Amino acid sequence: MTPNGSGSWLSDERTEVAAERILDAAAALFVERGVTATGMAEVAKAAGCSRATLYRYFENRRALHRAFVHREARKLGERIATTVAPISEPRARVAEAVLMAIREVRATPTLAAWFGLGDAGLAAELASTSEVIEVLGAAFLADVWTADDVEITRRARWLVRAIVSLLVVPGTDADDERAMVEQFLVPAVLPHVPHAL
Structure with a gap:
């Protein structure tokens, strides 16, 4: 995301790289907060993307897990x-x-x-x-x-x-x-x- 929050997230990177970035952000939260206590909103924020973007890669929390x-x-x-x-x-x-x-x-x-x-x-x-x-x-x-x-x-x-x-x-x-x-x-x-x- 650009500093003002607009623009496409990871627009120049491949889908696989974007998914890996989300999973890496989720991993850090799992350690910090626990797996079941980590919500999709927190993962999106940690990954630097919108919730809509997160759901494009992982349809729900179970899919992310x-x-x-x-x-x-x-x-x-x-x-x-x-x-x-x-x-x-x-x-x-x-x-x-x-x-x-x-x-x-x-x-x-x-x-x-x-x-x-x-x-x-x-x-x-x-x-x-x-x-x-x-x-x-x-x-x-x-x-x-x-x-x-x-x-x-x-x-x-x-x-x-x-x-x-x-x-x-x-x-x-x-x-x-x-x-x-x-x-x-x-x-x-x-x-x-x-x-x-």
């Missing part, structure tokens, strides 16, 4: 996949991927905000959407499970639910969470896999 979660899941999934790729033993790879996801979410304010008091239910709901499952499923189960797509998706859905559960109700410490993941989660997700890829 979904776009934010999908964007962050893609980034997180890529980091996890890259980090665990050298681990050849399938169960160790999945365990490390799950534990890394938990660490990364807790260490990243824009992600941790989704698991604060009052926001965890929304996070759980959005985490079960197909795009998030596909991205994280690929990061966790790539090359370690050779079943059909339906089976992989079901296992990825279960993994994401377990991660959300540990984010909402943490173990007593990192060692406790590692033990739970290795003893209960990994054997349920990968009951019969070869020892090496």
Whole structure:
């Protein structure tokens, strides 16, 4: 916007860049105010656009939340996949991927905000959407499970639910969470896999 508030917002930039700018503004507000307490008017103001412009990119708050979660899941999934790729033993790879996801979410304010008091239910709901499952499923189960797509998706859905559960109700410490993941989660997700890829 121009200083007097007129003119077209980001007129020379591509739609994708504009949407990213809005999501970045929303991320800062999520950390500052909480996810459920952040309204569309506040996001528009923080992004420097009108509410009408914001609604052109995101039809409602749910669409904004979904776009934010999908964007962050893609980034997180890529980091996890890259980090665990050298681990050849399938169960160790999945365990490390799950534990890394938990660490990364807790260490990243824009992600941790989704698991604060009052926001965890929304996070759980959005985490079960197909795009998030596909991205994280690929990061966790790539090359370690050779079943059909339906089976992989079901296992990825279960993994994401377990991660959300540990984010909402943490173990007593990192060692406790590692033990739970290795003893209960990994054997349920990968009951019969070869020892090496």
